[in-house]
Amino acid sequence: MESVIALFVPVDREEPLGRSLVEQARDGSRAAFGQLYQQYSRMVHGVLLARVPHSEVEDMVQDVFLLALRRLQSLRDEKAFGGWLAMIARNQAIDYHRKAPKITELKENMLQEKPPEPEALEVLDTIRGLPDAYRETLILRLVEGLSGPEIAIQTGLSPDSVRVNLHRGMKMLREKMEGRAAT
């Protein structure tokens, strides 16, 4: 059985994201990789949540980081770490739908955790019904709590694109929710 170590690393949110930590992680620093996890895990969680069932996402976040750790040597431009990681997450979501059984396994944490509010799951479904660009950005903003600039930095998208996606996505979400309320 593979040995594991749990990393609890404080996060300095003011630190420039990525660059030096990526270098250290590439050189084998698990502490640096732990910091990258702390900084980017919400983004990865949001990218996955836009595509796969909520109950699967936490485990898949770990899978994405483990995969990234194995592939980190292949990352040439460390400034692109966020976009590269987001791409791994999107690909993992695609793989999930390709391979996943249709019956969802009942997991231990499902029994221990308070179930999500039905209304929250309903809104999440509505967001998932939006076009790709909007749903991912909106989930990162509304569910994961990232600001627009943080979304831009962590996903590699331009701030303008994120701003447009947030604005249009939110407008579309309002319309859908109002339409649903009206029925």
Added chain:
Amino acid sequence: MNEDYLWDKSGEPDPDVQRLENLLAPLGHKSDKAPVLPFPKRSRVPYLLAIAASLLVLSGPLWVAWQRNRPAWNVATTEGTPSLTRLAKGESINTDAHSQARLNLNDVGEVEVEPNTQLSVLAIRPDEQRLALHHGTIRALIWAPPGRFIVNTPSAQTVDLGCQYTLNVNTDGVGLVEVSVGWVAFEDKGRESFIPAGAACVTRPGKGPGIPYYQDAPKELIDALNRFDADSDRPAIAAILANARSRDAISLWHLLRRVQPDDRAQVYDRLSQFIAVPAGVTREGVLAANPQMIDSLWNTLDLGNTSFWRMWKSRGPK
């Protein structure tokens, strides 16, 4: 809608956005959940490097001593930039267009390395000194016992039988040996050429040693021999026979062993005009390629007997 709040959470909170944030936040990532990462596997590289470095340090003096005592050709630069002083087994010397060097090995001889030459040492043993001439020119003056100094070329091995000679290999791998003193044998895959002083011989990749000729032979003869060697050109046989002098019996003897059976009779007839056919040798036997009879013909040329020329064979293939 407060765009600033949606964008960067600044300004007055937008009530709709704030309500959605509160509603959806429980679905977000549980940031207090620790990531589980593989236990870092310790790389073996640093340890291996440390071991290698230790061995290097410990073995350094031994290495230096071994290098000093290792048999090697002494190298003297006669012109240009080669900075080697010794050339041991497995090592090479390369000269550029402006460089020359002289190799010396006490009991063996001297080898001058001309410009634009690449030469390697394949073996340094009491019973065999073997070099490889990849391209370029060497001039060898060998005083080692016959058969111990050998130079590999891309298409044949040159066996010194006590002599002085020049060996050139061009960029196509074609070799040319010109013998000044003594005797040299070319051999490749059983094809052999005996080259006495004053003679030369070409060896070609894929074809092996050609037919030796005296360097003062008529140009028409040399040209015809080259055509025969390069292309097995049958019409060249007539030109060879027509232009051969008595002294060129050495070329005819080699030709006798390489022509097709149908052409053997005319070559034998021409050769027999220049030599005294020894007793026991018959025309029929030679035409049937009897090896003893053909060797007997060589022995009438006053160039030593064939067993002397073939002394490298006792070494086996290299």
